[in-house]
Amino acid sequence: MLFAGTAEASRRALEAVEQRRQLAAGDVIFRQGDPATSLILVDSGLVKVWRATEDGTPITLALLGPGEPIGTLNAAREMPQSAMVSAHIATEIIVWPLDVLRTIMAGDPALSANVSSVVARYAVRMIERLEEVSTAPVEQRIARALCRASGIAAPIEGVIDLPLSRQDVADMSATTLPTVSRIMARWRKAGLIGGHRGHIHLLDRERLRAIAAFAPDEPLAIGIGAP
Secondary structure, three states: OOOOOOOHHHHHHHHHHOEEEEEOOOOEEEOOOOOOOEEEEEEEOOEEEEEEOOOOOEEEEEEEOOOOEEOHHHHHOOOOOOOEEEEOOOEEEEEEEHHHHHHHHHHOHHHHHHHHHHHHHHHHHHHHHHHHHHHOOHHHHHHHHHHHHHHHOOOEOOEEEEOOOHHHHHHHOOOOHHHHHHHHHHHHHOOOEEEEOOEEEEOOHHHHHHHHOOOOOOOOOOOOOOO
C-alpha cells in the first residue's frame, strides 16, 4: 500500500491537505502535457489512462481501479503529465498536492520507498505487456486483458460486468477492433461472455483464464501501467 509503514506524523500531514473529488463518467482529471501538481488515489470507480494519436483518435493505455495511485512517477521526478486521465464511470478520487507530498517524502523514508516501489511495479507491468504483445497470440492477449480487468468488478449472480467497449479491449490487447469483434463473437456463442453496448459480461472466467494461459501465481491486475 502507498502509505503502509509511514510515520503517524506523515499520515496526519497528508490527511490535513487531502481533497476528495466526486467525478462523473467522462470528467477529465488531467490532460496530457499538463504540469504535474498532484498525487491521486482512486478511492472508488474506474479511471481511464489514454493518449490521442496525431489524427485525434483516443487509445486506451490503462484502466485503474480502487487503490491504484496516479502520479507516483511525478512524485519521484518532476515532469509534465504523459497521458490524459479521465473518469471512466462515476468515480471518487483522493488528491494530495505534490509539493506537500515531496516535503513529507523527504523526511519519511517509508513513504519515499513506497512511492518508488509503485513506480517500479508499473514499470515491470509495462515491460511484461510489451513482451506479451511481441510473443503472445492475439486471442491469448484479449483473454488476458479481460481477466485482468475483472479484478475491478465483484461478481453479481456469477456474472462479472466490465464497463468496457470492444475498442477498449482492442487498445489494451494491441490489436484491431475487427479482430476483437470476431473473437468475442465466437466466445459469446461458446458461453464465455455476454453483455451489451459498452459492457462485457464474463460468464466463465475460468475458461478465459485457461485461454489466457496465465502462470499459476499471476495476479489479476488493471491496465498496463499508470502515469
